[in-house]
Amino acid sequence: MAEVKLFRAWSSPFPLRIVWALEVKGIEYDMIYEDLSNKSSMLLQYNPVYKKVPVLLHKGKPISESLVILEYIEETWKSKTPSLLPGDPYQRAMARFWAKFGDDKILPLIWEAFIKQGKDQEEALIAAHENLKYLEVELRGKKFLGGETVGFADLTFGWLANLVSVFEEIAGVTLIDHEKFPLLLTWMKNFMDAPKIRETWPPRDKLINHFRALRETLIAKEPK
Amino acid sequence: MADDDQVILLDFWVSLFGMRVRIALAEKEIKYEYRNEDLKNKSDLLLKMNPVNKKIPVLIHNGKPVCESLIIVQYIDEVWKDRSPFMPSDPYERAQARFWVDFIDKKVYLPSVRLATTKGEEQEAAKKEFFEVFEILEGELGDKPYFQGEAFGFVDILLSTYTCYFHTFETFGNFSMEVKFPKITAWTKRCMQRESVAKTLPDPKKMWEVVMERRKGLGLD
Numbered sequence: 001m002a003e004v005k006l007f008r009a010w011s012s013p014f015p016l017r018i019v020w021a022l023e024v025k026g027i028e029y030d031m032i033y034e035d036l037s038n039k040s041s042m043l044l045q046y047n048p049v050y051k052k053v054p055v056l057l058h059k060g061k062p063i064s065e066s067l068v069i070l071e072y073i074e075e076t077w078k079s080k081t082p083s084l085l086p087g088d089p090y091q092r093a094m095a096r097f098w099a100k101f102g103d104d105k106i107l108p109l110i111w112e113a114f115i116k117q118g119k120d121q122e123e124a125l126i127a128a129h130e131n132l133k134y135l136e137v138e139l140r141g142k143k144f145l146g147g148e149t150v151g152f153a154d155l156t157f158g159w160l161a162n163l164v165s166v167f168e169e170i171a172g173v174t175l176i177d178h179e180k181f182p183l184l185l186t187w188m189k190n191f192m193d194a195p196k197i198r199e200t201w202p203p204r205d206k207l208i209n210h211f212r213a214l215r216e217t218l219i220a221k222e223p224k
Numbered sequence: 225m226a227d228d229d230q231v232i233l234l235d236f237w238v239s240l241f242g243m244r245v246r247i248a249l250a251e252k253e254i255k256y257e258y259r260n261e262d263l264k265n266k267s268d269l270l271l272k273m274n275p276v277n278k279k280i281p282v283l284i285h286n287g288k289p290v291c292e293s294l295i296i297v298q299y300i301d302e303v304w305k306d307r308s309p310f311m312p313s314d315p316y317e318r319a320q321a322r323f324w325v326d327f328i329d330k331k332v333y334l335p336s337v338r339l340a341t342t343k344g345e346e347q348e349a350a351k352k353e354f355f356e357v358f359e360i361l362e363g364e365l366g367d368k369p370y371f372q373g374e375a376f377g378f379v380d381i382l383l384s385t386y387t388c389y390f391h392t393f394e395t396f397g398n399f400s401m402e403v404k405f406p407k408i409t410a411w412t413k414r415c416m417q418r419e420s421v422a423k424t425l426p427d428p429k430k431m432w433e434v435v436m437e438r439r440k441g442l443g444l445d
């Protein structure tokens with residue numbers, strides 16, 4: 001029984017960041033899958049504030065919120081390479097900035113473009129592209145945001161690599177096109193090909209079924 | 225850190241986000257140049273230093289910009305690590321501090337703004353949310369002198385900025401912070417005994433005036 005346990009939901013991108021971090025650093029862990037429509041009493045006990053996944057349990061003590069967990073992993077298993085964050089404080093601030101940018105701006109806008117239709121979808125896509133432009137510039141001359149190996153910011157953006165094509169197939173719209181974002185698409189390929197990444201992400205057909213059903217439910221709820 | 229470090233803070237005096245950074249700089253006794261931005265007419269420097277979000281605060285350290293208030297506070301703590309640490313040394317306790325910093329950052333701002341700048345049903349809803357959030361914080365603080373234990377730290381820096389608005393919340397929300405949240409009230413007094421907090425936070429009356437102006441502008445009072 002590993003001293004590290006990860007509570008996750010199979011389809012959620014947030015716990016997947018933690019799976020990637022643990023795998024990439026070679027840290028042994030047990031996975032506990034949660035059914036988010038029927039949360040376990042353990043999850044509610046370990047994350048009473050948000051009642052969400054991911055939760056990392058280390059020697060019986062819980063940590064919640066994916067970016068908090070990533071920083072904890074980095075600090076606790078300092079000797080395990082690769083490092084997720086650089087040593088220099090300025091570079092660390094940059095990594096944190098891009099991670100926050102991804103979660104605050106890119107993720108909600110791409111999600112919006114995926115679940116909406118018509119004019120709402122168009123507007124969300126325009127806003128997403130406005131923001132993705134900055135990421136495209138940041139990727140100049142870099143294999144990963146973290147340098148030569150996958151780092152903190154890359155893990156935070158990792159959902160782009162496995163979910164964008166799923167969303168595009170379901171919604172029938174191009175979210176990230178190769179003409180506007182060649183470097184971003186290259187990054188997505190590099191990320192997908194990095195050790196431990198693709199082998200640990202959920203099967204594509206399952207993701208398509210899951211997100212298609214979710215999109216239909218959300219669209220049905222929209223006021224006409 | 226050498227005394228010839230050049231530190232500039234681009235900020236706006238009313239901003240809660242800017243106040244976090246000012247308290248952090250004061251805690252570490254860092255000399256810096258303060259530049260108040262006109263948010264309706266942002267300076268070329270601000271737009272150049274924060275092209276992505278175009279917002280204050282921005283810390284410019286020896287010509288290099290750091291953006292986003294929480295990231296700036298962590299940066300300050302990591303660079304000037306020889307004094308007044310904002311974080312505990314144990315990784316688990318650091319994770320708890322980060323969790324609560326993130327919670328405050330996500331959950332306190334919007335209900336506070338709505339509580340102060342709406343009325344009727346909308347304000348009642350905001351008040352309910354505000355109380356829920358502060359009840360969680362009251363519980364988390366418990367009998368500790370500060371959120372992280374014995375020492376004033378990152379979580380305290382963050383939440384203490386809201387204290388200059390407590391009088392405003394009480395007045396427009398028609399409740400007493402001391403009655404509802406006695407532990408946080410005691411903690412507020414403790415924080416105000418620190419020079420960094422006392423000298424950074426504007427007079428609560430000034431914040432009330434700012435909000436009053438906003439309310440008038442919205443046609444509320």
